[in-house]
Amino acid sequence: MEYLDFELPIKELEEQYNKACNIGEESDVDVTATCKQIEKKLQEIRKEIYKNLTPWQRVQLSRHPNRPYTLEYIKAICGDTFLELHGDRNVKDDKAMIGGLGKIDDQSFMIIGQQKGYNTKTRQYRNFGMANPEGYRKALRLMKSAEKFGLPVVTFIDTPGAYPGLEAEERGQGEAIAKNIMEMTRLKVPIIVVIIGEGASGGALGIGVGDKVMMLENTWYSVISPESCSSILWRSWEYKEQAAEALKLTAKDMKKQKLIDGIIKEPIGGAHSNKEENYDNVKKAISKAYAEFKNLSPNELVNKRMDKYLEMGVFKS
Template identity: 50%
Template structure:
């Protein structure tokens, strides 16, 4: 059966690189058609393309990193779970509403032979799939399903892995009627009390309380080009300046990148991505993630449940440290 090659989805800042790669391809095809040896020139151009790729992705602005985090072909929660686990069984339903929320998936898995629970937000691959998945915006039932799975993990002494990738919780009228705020707040409280290791990873876009609802853990990992923010830059700009077009300015001020959060002490481990982003080399990104999760799990398993709970509590108590400055009059 013939296969069709997927056309690349280019971000604005990738266009110079795409033009250079297109030029390399054109020269190679012309050389083959005319039986001309241009291997040296091709090698030089490919070296320049690699250099340009490194330059572009090592100097991204917060707004550009947000574009990478939202890339349609960036690996999703299910992509990572199926790739890193030895065995995976998805479980459904919150046992309360009689429904299942496809925007938040979870189930039982084996990681290096050990039974674990994995769950996370799930975005779609295209418009139709995104509508089904509600663009990764979970409903109250999704957060209640997540808590049900985490309590199951706690009951049977299984480490918990969560994967964050959402613009925020679903803000629809029905979600509010079903208790969206209560569902997220309840998760926050209950996750602090769980005995088993909890390892949370921001794999793409971590937005608002929708992200935080499955982010209370012993370790917070984050991919290099992922973002984690109290509100989307577009929403922030619209609230502060009544102008969503100033989202790039808001992204800079919000400190949403992994590097910013590592500096602020919120992030425990920054995971490097393949040059070009996780979507450029999903297998390599999966390998990086799996190794980091294995290491974090082994470290946390050395602690007793009370030690894990206490460290988890102290971790969040230390977030948000500030300093007061006195005015001349007060001094």
């Protein structure tokens, strides 16, 4: 188990608890009362720490190395029904963007999302979750297929941004993202978007337009990362905590500004602390969201989605 800097008090108490329990197992000393006392204190400090997280601490949790990624959610929610589809029919298959057909309960979905890696080798293979233009074109191809067969779309967002390399720009990174945004606004099937980690910049927006956009509790969604914002404004990454505060990038901030439609609760300690509970929460949220839109006609869906996005950024005095 890896701990973030603000989780160190939890680490110390867990070590104390384990030592006390080991003493009880290895000797005849009754340490039941001590173990219960430490366990109670551990629960209290967990609640206290995770109840008062700063925006930067939520950013850190969204990047936790033990946090589940898109493929884990798909496997947990869809089981063996998921069939991955590959390629944009133009350049190649982008490993940072995955997609395919899967069933949630008895309903088929087209599921698309960014995938990160767990170690150096898989991170390079997945390009750190940063898709190239062909990744966004693959996503659009799959969405168009879903529209053709009347299947709802689910997208999982978890990216530090679209890949900023020269070759990506040469192949039309900006155009690919812009086209996805345009096409998603008028797609004639329900689109459910779930931000499961980092939601950075156009890389997130390229698969982020939906009828229902939801964020997990400890995720962030912003035009720029706190580090990049800090380096631009202060010429240093040292002010990333201030930048995170100013950007208003947390789920609560986004809901308050009416830029997302819902927040999915995470287990105490983050999505990685109780993965099964977390998967169940996400599955229920997707099923509930689909129930809202499944009976709408294609025209009603598109008009409602257009109205939703046209209202963003409009303030009445």
